[in-house]
Amino acid sequence: MKALSIGLVNLRRAFRQRSNVFFVFVFPMLLILVLGVTFGGAATPRVGVVSAGSGPLGTALVRQLEGLPHLKVVAVGGPAALVTDVARGNLGAGLVIPRGYSEAIRGGRAVALRYVQRPDPSSRQLGQAIQGVVAAQAAVLGAARFAVAQHAAPGFQAGLAAARRAEALVPAVTVRPASAGTVPFAQRVGEFDEGAWTELVLFLFLTAMTGAVGQIEVRRLGLSRRMLATPTPPSAVIAGEALGRFLVAIIQAAVIITGSALLFGVGWGSPPGVAAVVIVFSLVAAGAGILVGTLFRNEQQAIGVCLLLGLGLGALGGCMVPLELFSPAMRAVAHVTPQAWANDAFARLVGDGATIAGIAPQLAVLAGYAAAVLALASWRLRRVLTA
């Protein structure tokens, strides 16, 4: 109970300062928003389509484009606006279906569709997907005209109906994709997802590290000594300090996870898995914060080192640049940090839809870190308190 009292006092002090509330809750959410908007938009490319006056066949082509996975069709008023939006990057690419498209096809005239692309690989890939849809419609239209030419249908409309019926009956040639190797980025990751989990990992650790400053202040003011002058054993004081840091981390995680899910639609994956990662990583962070707090005598010395370690280990552990972009050697080095293991676990939960069993290796490593860091921190704190 005494450890709980000490932990709750630490918790109360941590959130009593408004600046702390900003840096613990608001700032991480702002970064998630900025990262998602800046780097997460490419997850669902937007294709603009100009189809006004294109007739039923134009509408049918738009419907087919809308059926394509991994892209979003956006209606655009005219070709000029389409070119502008593509040029500005608001759209990944654009397609102009000209006025009178249906009439021209029915009249047997050749029609050219205009594809507007950006000079980048992503835009070219979109073009291939769109060309595939157009080719599929062209095949049906060609079959309809063939039926008319062969007098198998009285007119184009009847030929088109026959071609569509035949399309369903003719055995299709399909390409079945098979994967080899691994993809660098998980395919289910949403616009804000990766930014959310990396910022969570970064700020959980950073907050716990800066908590070392409060711990030093408590010692400097003689409060630790006063606590030990009460019938409170050093073990309860140490447990209370750790509990305080842990509670701050858990509340911070709960707010960031809930807030990012509600505001940005971040899908965190299996709740038991997420809870397990948050708990073991918070224990690591709490232990690290206490350990650093035992190494310095004043707050000024500690704050610089806390920020350096929090940001440095975060960067090395993949919180600023995704681990997937690291070289294999650097990725191995990165896994010296607990952040890398936590990021791996979230990537599996969010990106691959893994359950808690699927992240057992990451949890085991993080639990090992937690046990080691907390043991070392407790030993150091006991020495500092009873010296």
Next chain:
Amino acid sequence: MAPGPVLSCEGLRRRFGGIVAVDGVGFVIQAGETYGLLGPNGAGKTTTISMIAGLLQPDAGRIVVSGEPVSTRAVAVRRLIGYVPQDLAIYPDLSARENLVFFGRLYGMPAARARERASEVLELTGLADRAGDLVKTYSGGMKRRLNIGLGLLHRPRLLILDEPTVGVDPQSRNAILESVESLAGEGIAVLYTTHYMEEAERLCDRVGIIDHGALIAEGTRDELVSMVGGRDRVRLLAPGDLGAWAAALAGREWVHEASVTGQGVDLMVTGARGHLAEILAAAAQAGVTVRSVEVTEPDLEAVFLHLTGRALRD
């Protein structure tokens, strides 16, 4: 309450590296008694009380509070001890009430009892009207009062006050001294360390003088003063021929020295206050008109000077 002294310590010794901070200190304090540990900075006062509070393990010696031995491992005995450190060991970003309730919980009080005692101590320390304000908004004197209140929270049998008036304005200092005086009336044994001689003389039933880690003298104020001979200086200002008057006074057995100065007569006497009337009567008989009398009695400062050859604040 257990019979015998509230605090008994003997042969306390503590070394830090090659420096002996406390060397063979021992004394007892009875219930309702205020014991002053008087000595200059660095004399070993704080080390001694750290050992008595169970915060520092002595290299040698024994400490017993109300029959229970004290050590850094003996946690339960600390419920009998109230410790008021020299530093303001208070959470500045909590209110006075929150500080009190928190430490009440650490003393093992149930939540309701801790809140109740917090209210009582807030009244006692005169902080009730600011109980909900953050401590960092308090004046230095208010913080000092809260610092002492935290030591009284659990009704200890022994209250240790480590230089509680350091850096305090005269008004707050007086309030603190009055509150300490009232504690003895409640039966609390008080161990009060200070390097202010005036505080020791005002508050303490007995005083131990500590220097270089050793207790060099102990006793009541009068007992200690008697160590320097107990002689008072009486300075009398008077005009005219003073030789006959001085000679008449020199013949008294309680006058140890009588000398004529440029403006009057200086006497070294035993029990000056009791003999003032006789001194003035002798002046009248000798036809001397006394304009002023100044009596200087020996004090603990003089005792310290006598024992160590140094002033208390050197």
